Amino acid sequence: MSSPGVVQTLADRAVELLGGEPDDTTLRRYLHGLPGVDAVGLEQRAADLGTRSIKTTSKAWALDKIVELIDLTTLEGADTPGKVRSLVAKALNPDATDPSCPRVAAVCVYGDMVPYAVEALGAAHGDPDEGGVSVAAVATAFPSGRASLAVKLADTADAVAAGADEIDMVIDRGAFLAGRYGLVFDQIAQVKRACRRDDGTSASLKVILETGELKTYDNIKRASWLAILAGGDFIKTSTGKVQPAATLPTTLLMLEVVRDWYRATGEKIGVKPAGGIRSSKDAIKYLVTVAETVGEEWLQPHLFRYGASSLLNDVLLQRQKMRTGHYSGADYVTID
Structure with missing residues (x-):
């Protein structure tokens, strides 16, 4: 969770990096000055990472x-x-036949469902890095983002007041594609402020780019940088309502942005691919990509998440196959 003063610190850092106030002109100069994305090279790197094998002894670890x-x-x-x-019960006890199965990081719901999630979690509501389960709420007129700023801020503040630990906001893709970068920056920064609690702490902010609507890798790269500059704690691919949603090349590109940001500032930003990741085989490809791009230290809940509804079922099936011996490694990953 963010500490008091973090919003101002981030704003100061953005001005320093940009060389001026974050208006359309300054942001356009900065974002369009970033190196262009070599699409062929990016997709080849993603394809190569997708073929990496995981040793047999690591498979159980990877699934957990x-x-x-x-x-x-x-x-x-x-x-x-x-x-x-029911979702919370599944989050707390994913496999009723195996008490060794870990809990998930968070449950993600609409803002009006937050109180029910908090109540159902009870004492288990807490930091997933410490064994708890967080409550994430989508906000800012999810999934379209088509609402006034006042509505978006109220949406966020209501969810935080109800007990949300994390806010998944959507950017205004229309404004971004029209080159109104200052507007997008300002909305993210204001939502970040709306994540503040009375005690001075903040809910974590995940910024959804909706990469399927941004069309080009260059746009995705620019939107990633913009979201981080404006104070996002995570950058997230998709709402899951638009296709294509998460893809390995897109997630790799976002991880490379996060890596470059860390090298420039020393600050670690999270990445969340969401939508379309349904099999253990595919999920392991993302684990490998994270480890190879930003390092294994990113493989913890405050720095990497999968946004998923059906993925868990396949992972549990693979765990059961390994546990009972009815298992074929070809089901989900190359065997060494």
Whole structure:
């Protein structure tokens, strides 16, 4: 969680890095001055990482690690308090037949469902890095982002007041694509401020780029830098409502931005691929990509998450196969 004064510190840092106030002109000069993305090279790097093998002895570790990094999600118009309670029960005890199975990192719900998630978690509500389960809330007129700033800020503040530990906001893709970078920056920065609690701590802010609507790798790279400059604690690929959602090349690109930011500032930013990651085989490719790009230290809940609803079921199936002996490594990863 962010400490008091962090928003001002980030604003000062952005001005220093940009060489001026974060308006359209300054941000355009900075973002369009970034090196262009070699699409062929990026996709080849992602393909190569996707073929890396994991040693047999590491498979059990990898499956447990995936569970620990999942944001178990329900984001449907038909969500009910009962459905959220069931989601929380699954988060706390993913495999009723195996008490050794770890908990997921968080449950992710709409803002009005936050109180039910908090209540259902009870004493287990807490920092996933310390064994607890967080409550993440989507906000800012998710998934479209089509609302006034006042509505977006109220949406965020309500979720935080209800007990959300993390806010997943959507950027205004229309404004971004129109080159109104100052507006997008300002909205992220103001949402960041709305994440502040009365005690001076802050909910963590995940900034959803909706990469499927940004179209080009250059746009995704610029949006990633913009979100970090404006104070995002995480950059997230997608809402899961637009296709394509998370892809390995896109996530690799975002990880490379996070790596470059860390090298420039010493600050670690999280990455969350969301939408479309359904199999253990694919999830392990993301683990490898994280480890090879930013390092294994990023494989912890405050720096990497999977946004998923169906992935957990496949991971549990693979764990059961390993535990009972009815297992084929070809199901999800190359065997050494």
